[in-house]
Amino acid sequence: MTEQLDPAIAARLRRNESGLFPVVVQERGTGIVLMLAWMNDEALHRTLTTGRATYWSRSRGQYWVKGETSGHHQFVQAAALDCDRDALLLTVDQTGPACHTGTHSCFSDVLPVTVVQDQTRQAEGDPR
Amino acid sequence: MTEQLDPAIAARLRRNESGLFPVVVQERGTGIVLMLAWMNDEALHRTLTTGRATYWSRSRGQYWVKGETSGHHQFVQAAALDCDRDALLLTVDQTGPACHTGTHSCFSDVLPVTVVQDQTRQAEGDPR
Numbered sequence: 001m002t003e004q005l006d007p008a009i010a011a012r013l014r015r016n017e018s019g020l021f022p023v024v025v026q027e028r029g030t031g032i033v034l035m036l037a038w039m040n041d042e043a044l045h046r047t048l049t050t051g052r053a054t055y056w057s058r059s060r061g062q063y064w065v066k067g068e069t070s071g072h073h074q075f076v077q078a079a080a081l082d083c084d085r086d087a088l089l090l091t092v093d094q095t096g097p098a099c100h101t102g103t104h105s106c107f108s109d110v111l112p113v114t115v116v117q118d119q120t121r122q123a124e125g126d127p128r
Numbered sequence: 129m130t131e132q133l134d135p136a137i138a139a140r141l142r143r144n145e146s147g148l149f150p151v152v153v154q155e156r157g158t159g160i161v162l163m164l165a166w167m168n169d170e171a172l173h174r175t176l177t178t179g180r181a182t183y184w185s186r187s188r189g190q191y192w193v194k195g196e197t198s199g200h201h202q203f204v205q206a207a208a209l210d211c212d213r214d215a216l217l218l219t220v221d222q223t224g225p226a227c228h229t230g231t232h233s234c235f236s237d238v239l240p241v242t243v244v245q246d247q248t249r250q251a252e253g254d255p256r
Contacts, residue, residue: 009239022150022215024161024235031159033152036215044239051245075245081237083227087150087164089235099211107152107217109209111137111172115179117203 005045013041014086020056023088025098028077034098035106037066039088051076053092072096133173141169142214148184151216153226156205162226163234165194167216172207179204181220200224 004010015021020038027034037055039047043063046054053074057064067073078091099106132138143149148166155162165183167175171191174182181202185192195201206219227234 012237022164024152024164026159026161031154033154033161033217036150036152036210047241048239049242051241051243076241077244079239079241080235081239082164082234083229083231083236084234085237087235088239089161101211103211106210106212107208107215108211109140109213111176111207111209111216113175113179113204113207114177116205117179 005041005048009044010041012081012085013044014084015040016086018058020058021086021088023055023090025053025074025090025092027094027098028091029093032105033107034074034092034094034104044088047076047090048079053090067095070096070100072098074098133169133176137172138169140209140213141172142212143168144214146186148186149214149216151183151218153181153202153218153220155222155226156219157221160233161235162202162220162222162232172216175204175218176207181218195223198224198228200226202226 013021019040023037023039025034025037026032038058040056043054043056046063053066053076055064055066073095074092076090076092080089097104141149147168151165151167153162153165154160166186168184171182171184181194181204183192183194201223202220204218204220208217225232
């Protein structure tokens with residue numbers, strides 16, 4: 001493990017005023033979006049060079065190796081920045097539930113979409 | 129369309145210091161994570177009540193109905209908050225590419241993961 005994030009990557013990254021960027025975590029195979037977390041440069045460096053998802057905990061103000069206390073590890077298979085270079089997508093193998101509540105994904109609080117438009121119907125100009 | 133976001137949802141939401149929260153956008157069917165964008169309460173209200181993904185553009189400082197200028201619409205099929213109620217997952221039907229660069233997903237700038245750990249191997253205690 002080298003000492004710090006590859007300067008070529010660091011030069012591309014865009015961070016918020018706290019030096020952080022959001023990370024979308026997706027499960028390999030199922031495609032399930034497990035959670036959204038935050039990283040700084042060092043967390044990204046540790047993640048890329050250890051293969052273990054490592055975040056910056058905003059509430060605790062410290063690095064957080066996912067699964068270190070819960071046993072619910074995330075083994076990183078791939079990582080990609082978005083076109084604005086201010087968000088990261090991690091593809092992981094998840095051990096156990098990703099969410100501290102015990103659900104597989106953290107995104108379980110469903111909101112009502114009161115109007116659902118149908119893409120096909122729109123494209124066809126169907127007046128129904 | 130009612131005038132503002134359902135107070136029961138507004139009371140649950142947690143926003144950053146700019147009144148915004150990150151939104152992960154996933155394509156229905158393929159499971160592809162298309163992009164990450166930002167919303168405020170009004171953008172979420174418009175999204176839920178029109179079925180068209182509507183974001184807050186931080187660079188332009190205005191609401192942004194995805195596809196309004198590009199034709200690359202997002203028809204919202206489902207929405208869910210995460211356990212911390214500070215991030216949203218949208219499931220959409222995407223018309224054309226989601227990314228302004230013309231790629232289907234915005235997450236196309238692959239970063240090298242220099243150590244990939246194998247979940248199964250670890251679980252089995254295989255010393256390789």
